[in-house]
Amino acid sequence: MKVSCVGGGPAGLYFSILMKRQDPAHDITVYERNPAGSTYGWGVTYWGGLLDKLRGGDPESALAIAAESVRWSDGVAHVGDRTTVHHGDQGFGIGRRRLLEILAERAVSLGVRLEFEHEIAGDGPLPDADLVVAGDGVNSALRERHAGHFGTKITVGRNVYIWLGTAKVFDCFTFAFVETPHGWIWCYGYGFSDGHSTCVVECSPATWRGLGLHQASEAEGLALLERLFARVLEGHSLIGRSRTDGSARWLHFRTVTNRTWHRGNLVLIGDAAHTTHYSIGAGTTLALEDAIALAGALRGCGGELRPALARYERERTTALLAVQSAARYSAQWYENLPRYIRLAPPQMFALLGQRHSPLLPHVPPRLYYRVNRAAEQFESLRRFKRWLGPKVARTLQARSREAGPRAASGSPQARAPVRAR
Known part of the structure; x- marks a missing residue:
């Protein structure tokens, strides 16, 4: 062939x-x-x-x-x-x-x-x-x-992100969430060699604009991010990949x-x-x-x-x-970060690990955390959780499909998205 x-x-x-x-x-x-x-x-x-x-x-x-x-x-x-x-x-x-x-x-x-x-x-x-x-x-x-x-x-x-490198070598998968006057900004860091790590920075558009990152050059943006994440970077710099005009590569996924x-x-x-x-x-x-x-x-x-x-x-x-x-x-978990970020650190990190769950956006976070902890100890609850998750996902998908024709006809109800509360 x-x-x-x-x-x-x-x-x-x-x-x-x-x-x-x-x-x-x-x-x-x-x-x-x-x-x-x-x-x-x-x-x-x-x-x-x-x-x-x-x-x-x-x-x-x-x-x-x-x-x-x-x-x-x-x-x-x-x-x-x-x-x-x-x-x-x-x-x-x-x-x-x-x-x-x-x-x-x-x-x-x-x-x-x-x-x-x-x-x-x-x-x-x-x-x-x-x-x-x-x-x-x-x-x-x-x-x-x-x-x-x-x-x-x-x-x-909805969120914006930028893919960066750093000479800081993370020896574990690292998350850092920083609160600013304009909202939260966070990064994911992980090592990929003996001398470098990846550092992906993400935030909401409102935070991005509030911090001035939407109009900052790459050099200006990196300097600001280095200050914001100074604790985890431990003095190491961030490395970008600027465009020919010197602007930064912020993207929507x-x-x-x-x-x-x-x-x-x-x-x-x-x-x-x-x-x-x-x-x-x-x-x-x-x-x-x-x-x-x-x-x-x-x-x-x-x-x-x-x-x-x-x-x-x-x-x-x-x-x-x-x-x-x-x-x-x-992706939706991060887009709704304020819903989870004020939890106690062990609870917040536990729900970070559960962010792929179709149930989580529809259950109060603290209740979900308690149910999930109980499910770890009781097989019957684990089975119920495994059964209920896909059922919720299928229901939401069916609603989304039904909303298509209604949205085309201009129905305001059809245009209202299902949001996490």
């Missing part, structure tokens, strides 16, 4: 590795519009279960990824001058650039061609191939040329979904197919799992693409249901 992967991110590179391992005779080219070694972002996170899957797919690259990753098992939350620690599952961080280097080197060693600084434009011809894999990210040009067919839907989050993931010989993978809010740290894992599923669906397909791509789509859309729900509720 002749395969063209558009986009040299984790999904496209790992897919090319798996396909070459399945059949060295596959003719595979990865097209990346940026120069080699040029990538956005700092570090990415993943959990131990992903390593097990990578070992099954390609032990050599899995070994290299594990060797280059840093590990943590604790989470710590700083709320003003209060601190609480939670002992949890082991997590991993690795620099995005180093991850791509490992995958690119492995792909080349197997005979994959990498063509850097080669852009496949949305309005240009597709590569001449039996299969074209669109791994060109959240702004996928290949997806957009057929957005109507794919049924692409993009939902924009965009959740991408698609009704279908393939059209003819074109198939979506990774962020081109779906995105999940960064607060659950699953983006890279899901992209690599897409690659595993797509390669598995194509194994032994005998050139019959349509059933293989349909199988891939079914498998991944089913697997993503729970993750997308968790990401949606996680």
Whole structure:
């Protein structure tokens, strides 16, 4: 099979590795519009279960990824001058650039061609191939040329965020919440190498504007954020990625979904197919799992693409249901931070860990905390909680679908969103 992967991110590179391992005779080219070694972002996170899957797919690259990753098992939350620690599952961080280097080197060693600084434009011809894999990210040009067919839907989050680096090495997953005269601002920090960490800063638009970050240059914004988070940074600076005009890269997160993931010989993978809010740290894992599923669906397909791509789509859309729900509720938790931030630190951190729950927005926080603690001790309550959560989620989804036609007719009730109280 002749395969063209558009986009040299984790999904496209790992897919090319798996396909070459399945059949060295596959003719595979990865097209990346940026120069080699040029990538956005700092570090990415993943959990131990992903390593097990990578070992099954390609032990050599899995070994290299594990060797280059840093590990943590604790989470710590700083709320003003209060601190609480939670002992949890082991997590991993690795620099995005180093991850791509490992995958690119492995792909080349197997005979994959990498063509850097080669852009496949949305309005240009597709590569001449039996299969074209669109791994060109959240702004996928290949997806957009057929957005109507794919049924692409993009939902924009309310809060603003900026992706930064720092020389402060966090030895656990760190949250810091700082109150300002204009509202709360917070960061998530995690190590990804011996010398650097990722630091994602988030706040509401009102806080962002109140602090003047909407009009500050990157240098001015970083200086302000360093003062606000001085306690957790311990004197270390923040590192940005300014635009050519010196402005900072503050963003609203965009959740991408698609009704279908393939059209003819074109198939979506990774962020081109779906995105999940960064607060659950699953983006890279899901992209690599897409690659595993797509390669598995194509194994032994005998050139019959349509059933293989349909199988891939079914498998991944089913697997993503729970993750997308968790990401949606996680983003909403932060958008409704004032509802939780005044709780006692252990309660607040416990509900931070429960932010993916569809029940939490509809139950008073302190009551939810007590019920959750009781559920940890009594199996009957655990079963009831597991039963009730999906039931609430399905009810809310049904209401949302019913609101669509009413909203189109201009009903004010249909336009009123369901909000956490």
